[in-house]
Amino acid sequence: MTGDGLDAGGRPSGRRLLRWWRSRRALNPGRPDAPAPVDRHIAFHRVLDALRGDGCPACALVARGVSARLGETLREQLNDPTSRLRLRRSLGFCERHARTALSLAGALEMAILCHDLVAHALRRLDAWRSGQRPAALDACPECAAERRDLAEVVALIADLLADETVRSAYRTSAGLCVPHLEEVLRRSPEAGRAWLLEEERRRLRALEVELAERIRKADWRYCREPIGPEGDAHVRAAIKLSGIAPESGRA
Ligand SMILES: [Zn+2]
Numbered sequence: 673m674t675g676d677g678l679d680a681g682g683r684p685s686g687r688r689l690l691r692w693w694r695s696r697r698a699l700n701p702g703r704p705d706a707p708a709p710v711d712r713h714i715a716f717h718r719v720l721d722a723l724r725g726d727g728c729p730a731c732a733l734v735a736r737g738v739s740a741r742l743g744e745t746l747r748e749q750l751n752d753p754t755s756r757l758r759l760r761r762s763l764g765f766c767e768r769h770a771r772t773a774l775s776l777a778g779a780l781e782m783a784i785l786c787h788d789l790v791a792h793a794l795r796r797l798d799a800w801r802s803g804q805r806p807a808a809l810d811a812c813p814e815c816a817a818e819r820r821d822l823a824e825v826v827a828l829i830a831d832l833l834a835d836e837t838v839r840s841a842y843r844t845s846a847g848l849c850v851p852h853l854e855e856v857l858r859r860s861p862e863a864g865r866a867w868l869l870e871e872e873r874r875r876l877r878a879l880e881v882e883l884a885e886r887i888r889k890a891d892w893r894y895c896r897e898p899i900g901p902e903g904d905a906h907v908r909a910a911i912k913l914s915g916i917a918p919e920s921g922r923a
């Protein structure tokens with residue numbers, strides 16, 4: 673992604689899309705789900721891009737937002753007092769977001785950040801040693817930001833699934849993971865919900881049949897039958913049920 677919020681293809685980044693979504697709501701208070709035509713064009717292409725990926729489009733859009741925000745924190749806000757104070761209150765990130773930060777940051781950036789946090793952890797231990805009780809640590813700030821992003825991505829997808837082009841892309845995509853499917857169903861208008869329900873029931877039924885076939889062929893009576901496409905159904909099911917990245921599922 674470039675510094676102006678565009679990705680390598682010159683399209684708005686996931687984070688910029690979310691910013692647009694917030695501003696869209698502010699500009700359309702009477703009809704919060706009615707995007708302006710030009711904005712719809714931007715959102716359209718971001719969702720279509722996400723649908724062309726290997727996994728759940730909601731997971732992908734949220735992950736892009738996390739990467740953009742963490743990257744900015746590590747590159748541009750490292751010396752910002754407000755940002756540092758926020759990270760000191762939680763002593764950094766949770767395990768999942770610390771892994772993402774390590775994958776995004778250079779050694780020097782992480783050393784600068786961790787130096788500040790280790791020094792703060794030591795000050796807390798000094799307080800404990802002198803009989804004080806430091807305030808409880810805050811939760812990971814990136815987890816809270818991610819939850820806000822997810823709520824907006826879910827609303828965006830629920831809105832755009834009314835469009836035939838997006839539906840067509842959805843049909844050939846991996847579809848939503850089950851947790852995000854439930855969220856989108858909750859936010860979808862009735863017609864969109866009915867369409868999405870049928871689409872995902874078809875996928876889950878096919879997966880159910882493949883899993884049953886995988887289990888059947890483990891039986892001694894049928895174990896000589898060759899394993900077909902159902903061989904990795906358990907991996908695809910685990911990805912579908914949890915939203916874990918396909919790369920992790922194949923590992
Ligand atoms: Zn997902």
Ligand SMILES: [Zn+2]
Nearest residue numbers: 766769812815
């Ligand atoms: Zn976190």
